[in-house]
Each structure stands twice: as structure tokens, then as C-alpha cells.
Amino acid sequence: MKASKGTGVLLLLLVGLLAGAEAAAGEQRERHGWDITVEANTDFPLSLGGRLGVESPWRLRLSTSLGYLPPAYLRLANDVAVGMGAYERRVADLIEDSLKNSLVWRTHVGWRPFPGAGFYVEGGYGMVALGGESNPEEVLVSLTDLTPPTGEEVLNRVYRVRSVLHMLDVELGWRWGLGSGWTARTALGAAFTLDSNSHVEPQFEPSNPVLVSLFSRLAEGYLDRTFEKYVKLPVVSFSIGYAF
Template identity: 40%
Template structure:
């Protein structure tokens, strides 16, 4: 019986000793590992690179264009593009406007002639707050289109009578539109390549139209023709800023370079 008690006492005396050894080993390991753990926590996460992305795409019914976007490590974006407005795109704008009786078919035909093949320049800024989500706002300039129309056609759009009655004397008509673009989209990444889709709107903020009557060599008649042209220009500018506002659907393909 004594032997058993002695054995039990010996076991109990060894158990706390083993616990102290384990505790001491754990403390030693923590002391040795602490500098490396602290350094790992202090190490900043690798920053995302600056990115440059040339792309080609379309914004219906605004343009077919090519451009580029530069993006900061924080998702802030700045981009620009240059393109042109195809005739069918102007036709889409006119179909919507005439469908809602914003203006008649004669006005639609004139706007189609004036705006088709216009140069379109877009400068935009935006933000990619999360994954592929993008939010952009930009200024869009549409210019350098134009057509030639006769007094007989243009007299429909103004109360100013054509000088000497309607005739087939041509007038050069051109318009410049200043638009606000707003877009929300998503970028699908395929390695360095990507496909960007977005929906938004384009709103005409200001328009400037010139109706150039040319020179006939008769001062009185030229003055009357210029007054007639100003009446047509005022009508078109009011039409643009009142009714040429459209939803926009965009699709673009690009390649991203890390800088």
C-alpha cells in the first residue's frame, strides 16, 4: 500500500513538471516567432497597378468609336474616345422622337441629314468601386456634320418668309451639340482582355446651328437670306435641346496594360 501511495505521489509530482515544460516551450516559441509575425502584419498589402486600356466599341445611338481609359490603383478612371455618328443611329433617335410626337417627319429628315457622319468626341471620368462595376460621367461633343438644303425645304421650319419666295438656292446647314453622358456598367475580364457593357443616357445641354446662305452678289437679298437662315437655326437649336435626349447602350472590347 505504501508503494502505491509513493507511486501516486511521484506521478503527481511529475505532472506539474510536464505542464511547466510545455508552457515554457510555448512561451519560447511565441518569443521567437513574434518578430516575424509583427513584420508580416506591418507589411502593407500589394497595391493594384495603374492600368491603361485601349478599346474599340459602340454607344447606340451615339457613335462608333475608339478610345482609351487610364485607371488608378484606387479605381478612379479617366478616358476619352473619338468616333462618328452613323446614319442609322440618327435614325433611331428620330424614330423615338417622332414616335412620341416630339417633332414631325420633316424635322426628323433634316436632323438626319445634318447629324449623320458627325464627328463625336467623348471625355469622361468615373470610378470602379467594386469588382467590375463602373460609374462614368462625361462631356460629349458632336460636330462637323452637315447638309445642303433648299429654301423650299427649310421654309417649313421658320415663320420668317424666304426672300423672294421659295427657291432651290442651297443653304449649308451644320450643327454642333454639347451633351452630358452618364453610364453605369460592368466589365467582364478575360485575362488582360475585357468586354465592357453599360447603360445610360445622353442629354443635349446646348446646341449651335449655322445655316449659311452663301453669297448671291445682291446685298439686300443676302441680308434677307441670312435672316431666314437664323430663323431655321433657332428652330433646330430649340429642337435639339428640348427633344434630343436618348438612352444609351454601350459595348466595348479592350486590352488592359499594367503600368
């Protein structure tokens, strides 16, 4: 009987030691392992594309993503903003015409504060560029409410409108392990336009270059003020990825 009790105590001690060793090994992996994840990613309503994330042994994170701004994303975001009274339909049309199909690049740094949980915080820089389209002068005038250049003899005047937005991003998210290296991630964040650089270029040879150039510069200023005032977006992210 005493031998049986002694054996039981030894078994309990052995199980405890094994459990402690496994926990220590897990902590060791947590402290010394690097995590590299490649994801298919969407940041609605900003981009659809791919994302590369790296996490250090100290749970410090670095990520970069590259995608494009689908017109449907921008249209839906504008419809919601107009419906809520955030800005007028004319402003929404101006934003859509200038930014749709843009390239979107976002780079974040962050931290996962809890070793046993997937919660993380990130912040960083975002850029929206190389989008937009060509607009007839009458359309650009209707969107900006500017006076067109007078005395210009060229008919059917068209301008190429492009804008680059520099944005501040913040994000709270959670990552899950799905097994066999697969991961899922979701996040809620925001993007704020800090600076805008717009270019309005005539796609014709003006007969009065000074007035056309003045109109273009005024339109650029109007665009920049509009983006810096109104392009402040909540961002919902979702990714499926594979960790190496």
C-alpha cells in the same frame, strides 16, 4: 499519430499563410497598379469608333472616345422616338439632316467603387459636331416652318446646315476580363443636350443679303431650340478592348 496531427496542423497553417499572402498581394496590386485600355467601341445611338480608358490605383477612372454618328443609328433612334410620340416626323428629319455623319467626342471621369467587381459609374462631357448636309431652301422651309426670304432673285437656293451640340453624359457600366489582356465592357447611360450652336450658310451669292441673312439666323435659332428640347438620348455602350 500525434506527429501526423501536428504535421496536418502545420500544413493547414502554411496553406492559410500562403492564401493570406496571395490575397495581400492581390490587394497590393489593386492599390498600386495602373490600368490602360484601348477599345473598339459603340455608344448607340451616338457613335461608332474607339475609346481610351485609364484607371488609377485608387479605382478612379478617366476615359475619352472619338467616333462618328452613323446615319443608320440616327435614323433608328428617330424612328423609335416618332413611334413613341416624342416628336413629329418633321422634327426627326430636321435632326437627321443636321447631325448625321457628325464627329462625336466624349470624355468622362468616374469611379469603380468595389475592388473585386467590374461595376463603375462615370459622367462627363460630349460633343457632336461637323455633320449635316446642304439643303435646298424649300426643304429647309418645310422642316423649320419658316417663311422664305421674299424678293430673292437667285434660283435653286441651297444652304449648308451644321450644328454643334454640347452634351452632359452619365453612365453605369461593367467591365469583364476575358484573359490574356482582353476585356469587354457594357454600359447603360444617357446624354442630354445642354447647348446647341447651329450655322445655316447660303451656298449662293444672294441678291438680297439682308433678307437671306435674317432667314439664316431664324433657321439657326429654330435648330438650336429643337436640339436643346428634343436631343436627350438613352445610350447603350459595348466595347471590346485590350488592357496594358
